[in-house]
Amino acid sequence: MAKNPRRRAELLDAALRVLAGQGARGLTFRAVDAEAGVPAGTASNYFAGRDDLLNQAGGHIYVRLAPDPEQAAEALSGASTKEHLADLMRWIAGRMAENRTVYLALLELRLEATRRPELRATLTERIREDLEANAAGHAASGMPGGRTEVVLLYLAVNGLVVELLTLPGVLDGERAPDELIGMMVDRLVP
Template identity: 35%
Template sequence: MSGTRREVPNDPGRRDRILDAALDVVAGSGVFGTTHRKIAARAGVPLGSLTYYFDGMDDLLAQAFARLADTMSRFYRRSVRDAASTAEAEAAVVELICGPDYANDRDMTLIFEMYAYANHSPAVRDITRTWVARSRDSLSLHFTPAVARALDALVEGWPMHRRFDAAPLDRRLVAGVVHAVVGAAPRLPDAPP
């Protein structure tokens, strides 16, 4: 029978709203303070919707973190992709580290939660590993694999430090370090995949 309720969802955006709500709850309560009830309330959906779309909390969190990693990976790639020179690519890396758009406070909270949860969840560990590989792949559009690896460590690490520092990052210092890493390329061995 065509057009049955099972074939035509009455709320096609529900799954995405649940994933967005899960990230909001994790950002506010942490992974271990996240519950099905909090997510359902935040998404404005019946509690049973979560078990309809996801095989438990681990699956829901893994898919929510996959959504976060994908969103951030796409932003990362767009940020460096269009650089027309090494200098422009370096500037894009500095903007990823110092700018307000990548790894804002909410994103940093979610990244910390994802990294911590990855220690206990093989699925989230794989998501995190894939995210790191995507970041390095984006940087490899302009830099050698070894330089991409080093720059990615700066892009990941410096915003983490920024989160806890009392003073803003010194953009000139960051630019100088990025330039020094890029300039050290002939001396850096290519890293294994």
């Protein structure tokens, strides 16, 4: 297997774009090579097979979704109020929407994980780590609510983002997403 970490990351980025654009069925070495603009056969030098490519793409998702540490620290700093928590949830939802391709690729990987135990284990571990980090960060920040509220907000914001990225017309005529997030925080957090 080839060892160039920069090229591997470029191929994984291309794999995420293929997943978002064509779905898991469209994820082939040939499609990844074409999306990355590299010679045919390059991806097969970096990944042992399609399962390996899917698993590594699943791990790479959070490399791409990880916020800049300074931005994250800024988003977590400030008053520990429900309004600050709502602003934080808006920031998180905004980041997910800004990274539309990566988030759609994650949704494709989640669906594929229902059929691939190794991918399911990779995603479960990574998403569980993210949820634990969110709960710990919430507790350390002194914001209102506890672990249960973090889990509820995680579920609510993820559901909202899925609607906005996949079927935005479902929410036509409803309140604006930022307003909905404020209502979620108001109703879910004591």
